[in-house]
Amino acid sequence: MIxxxxxxxxxxxxxxxxxxxxxxxxxxxxxxxxxxxxxxxxKKFTDIMSGGNRNRKGFLEAQKYLEEHKDEIxxxxxxxxxxxxxxxxxxxxxxxxxNILGIKLKLINNPNLDTDSPMGKLIITILAxxxxxxxxxxxxxxRDNMIxxxxxxxxxxxxxxxxxxxxxKMVVIEEEAEIIRFVYEQYLLGHGIVAIEKMINRDRxxxxxxxxNKVYAGYNVFGVKTMNKSTFKQVKNPNTDRxxxxxxxxxxxxxxxxxxxVAKIMTKNRELRMRNIERTSYLLAGxxxxxxxxxxxxxxxxxGTYYYRCIGCNRSIKTDTIDNKVLNELxxxxxxxxxxxxxxxxxxxxxxxxxxxxxxxSSLKSKEEKLIDLYTEDLITKAEYSKxxxxxxxxxxxxxxxxxxxxxxxxxxxxNTDFRKMFIESLSNLKTVKDKQEANKILKKIIKKIEVNDxxxxxxxxxx
Numbered sequence: 001m002i003x004x005x006x007x008x009x010x011x012x013x014x015x016x017x018x019x020x021x022x023x024x025x026x027x028x029x030x031x032x033x034x035x036x037x038x039x040x041x042x043k044k045f046t047d048i049m050s051g052g053n054r055n056r057k058g059f060l061e062a063q064k065y066l067e068e069h070k071d072e073i074x075x076x077x078x079x080x081x082x083x084x085x086x087x088x089x090x091x092x093x094x095x096x097x098x099n100i101l102g103i104k105l106k107l108i109n110n111p112n113l114d115t116d117s118p119m120g121k122l123i124i125t126i127l128a129x130x131x132x133x134x135x136x137x138x139x140x141x142x143r144d145n146m147i148x149x150x151x152x153x154x155x156x157x158x159x160x161x162x163x164x165x166x167x168x169k170m171v172v173i174e175e176e177a178e179i180i181r182f183v184y185e186q187y188l189l190g191h192g193i194v195a196i197e198k199m200i201n202r203d204r205x206x207x208x209x210x211x212x213n214k215v216y217a218g219y220n221v222f223g224v225k226t227m228n229k230s231t232f233k234q235v236k237n238p239n240t241d242r243x244x245x246x247x248x249x250x251x252x253x254x255x256x257x258x259x260x261x262v263a264k265i266m267t268k269n270r271e272l273r274m275r276n277i278e279r280t281s282y283l284l285a286g287x288x289x290x291x292x293x294x295x296x297x298x299x300x301x302x303x304g305t306y307y308y309r310c311i312g313c314n315r316s317i318k319t320d321t322i323d324n325k326v327l328n329e330l331x332x333x334x335x336x337x338x339x340x341x342x343x344x345x346x347x348x349x350x351x352x353x354x355x356x357x358x359x360x361x362s363s364l365k366s367k368e369e370k371l372i373d374l375y376t377e378d379l380i381t382k383a384e385y386s387k388x389x390x391x392x393x394x395x396x397x398x399x400x401x402x403x404x405x406x407x408x409x410x411x412x413x414x415x416n417t418d419f420r421k422m423f424i425e426s427l428s429n430l431k432t433v434k435d436k437q438e439a440n441k442i443l444k445k446i447i448k449k450i451e452v453n454d455x456x457x458x459x460x461x462x463x464x
Contacts (some may be wrong), residue, residue, distance in 0.1 A: 003040040006075035006106070009062045011047040011083045023048075026079040029108045036387070037106075039075060054090045063097060070101040080109040151246045160215055161206075162253050170250035177253045183210055184254050187262055211266065214245075217259035218252030221245050283323045283436050284308065284450060287443060290315060291453045317456065325458055326450060331424055354406050361399045368392050 010026040023046055034041050043065055047058035066073060076098055078084045085091040098105055155170050162180045163170040179200060186196050193204050193211075200207075214221050222244045282298035289295050294312025298319070307316040368389065375385040427439050451459040 003038050004074040005042050005072055006034065006039050006077050007062060007066060007073055008041045008044045008077040009046070009058065009084065010044070010079060011049065011056070011058070013049070026083065026108075029079060030077055033077065033106070033108045036384075039077075041077065042073070054085075059085075059090075063094065066097070066101055066103060070103065073101075073103050075104050075106045077106045077108065080107050151244065152249075155215075155220065155248060155250065160213060161210070162216065163250065170248070172251050172253060180210055180216055180253050183207060184216075184258055184262060187211060187265070188258070211262055214259055215248065216253045217256045218248055218250065219245060219256075220248045282306070282308065282319060283430065283440055284319075284326060284443070285440055287440075287447055287450050288322070289449050289451050291451055296452070315454070317452065322452065322456070322458070325456070326460070327427055329458060329460060330427075350406050354403060357399050357403055357406075361396055361403075364392050364396055364399075 008027075008030045010023050010030065012023055012026075027044070030041060030044075033039070043062075045058040045062040045065070047056040049056045062076075066076065076094075081091060084094060095105060155165075159165045159170050162173060162176045164173055165171075183196055183200065186199065187193075191199075193207050196202075196207050197204050210216070284296070285298055286295075288308055290310040290312060292310065292313045292315075294310050296308035296310050296317070299307045299309040299316065306319045308319060308322060309316040371380075371385060371388055371392070374380045375382070380388075427442070430436050430439055446463055448461045448463045450461070453459075
């Protein structure tokens with residue numbers, strides 16, 4: 001049998017040399033582990049240094065070796081988590097690197113911490129939570145330092161269009177500043193962002209950013225955006241008390257009065273759009289595409305009429321016309337029957353998978369009983385018994401988790417066996433805005449996109 005290849009890392013602190021976890025003890029444990037698991041340790045790295053030090057020579061060299069030989073190494077072996085690092089940052093960084101390189105982490109003194117097992121994943125999740133805590137705690141300290149600089153009038157970001165950073169200070173670029181002034185003037189004269197886009201040949205999002213940026217009135221604004229701790233994405237800061245504003249140390253391009261007038265108009269327009277959204281909803285929002293390749297967006301017209309307008313070629317279609325056409329196509333075609341058949345096939349596949357997992361679980365239970373007999377008859381050692389029993393139990397935990405998931409899906413299918421009937425009932429009476437919003441969610445579950453050509457012919461593409 002071909003042996004798996006591994007890199008081993010062992011560490012002690014200087015005051016631990018005489019303790020049980022000496023380098024010699026760890027290395028011996030590594031040899032036994034390798035022998036029992038048909039593993040060849042091709043390279044060993046050691047450190048006599050605190051686990052809180054991220055610049056340990058052996059630790060860094062081990063990672064470099066893994067990167068250079070990633071296609072040759074299967075495992076990274078260490079005695080336990082604390083021997084790798086006592087710093088959650090350093091450990092999680094290594095763990096992420098191993099995942100990227102496709103190398104599995106193996107711990108001699110903690111066989112349950114198999115990264116493929118539920119227990120191992122739980123421990124890694126806990127470490128990740130610790131990592132996040134320290135990360136955001138550190139971010140808060142950085143933020144406090146930045147606030148001090150903002151209040152001093154220092155620019156904390158790159159210079160926006162209209163300025164350049166020269167000797168660490170923002171300086172007006174007059175050519176660009178003229179365009180900024182023109183945009184503000186035209187907006188106050190009643191021209192919308194779409195009209196201004198055509199005047200200066202700049203995209204709408206850029207123009208909108210210019211109109212909202214108080215830096216042009218000479219002000220520093222910090223903290224408008226914040227990091228979402230779950231998704232790690234920038235979002236609007238809901239805590240307005242944490243938004244800091246101060247006069248900057250640069251020359252403004254427009255007056256504060258001009259900026260405030262524009263802000264007032266934009267706020268009013270935003271409120272009008274929100275009220276329009278509350279009064280109507282678009283059944284095919286996010287699904288409808290023109291054959292030119294661009295998406296249709298809902299557009300409220302005058303006299304209470306509503307359209308889908310192509311954002312590419314500006315072609316429009318009345319919502320009632322296309323909504324009814326799509327629903328009739330769905331109700332009177334074989335698409336829903338196909339969905340029923342697809343659902344039935346998936347249900348049968350799930351049933352077979354459940355039976356297979358139950359058989360596998362039963363087989364593992366039998367192996368566990370035989371293992372107990374082998375141990376009581378002194379045919380295997382206690383260490384071998386514990387190791388093999390842990391492997392069986394971890395596998396059973398994983399099977400149970402899969403069974404719970406599959407059986408819950410089966411139950412949902414039992415309750416909604418006739419998908420076609422359910423679908424038609426859900427979409428036949430759409431009287432309120434809420435009805436259309438819920439119907440849109442249903443459509444998005446089964447439809448990938450709907451294409452419309454210039455003759456208003458529709459082509460429906462399913463997610464299946």
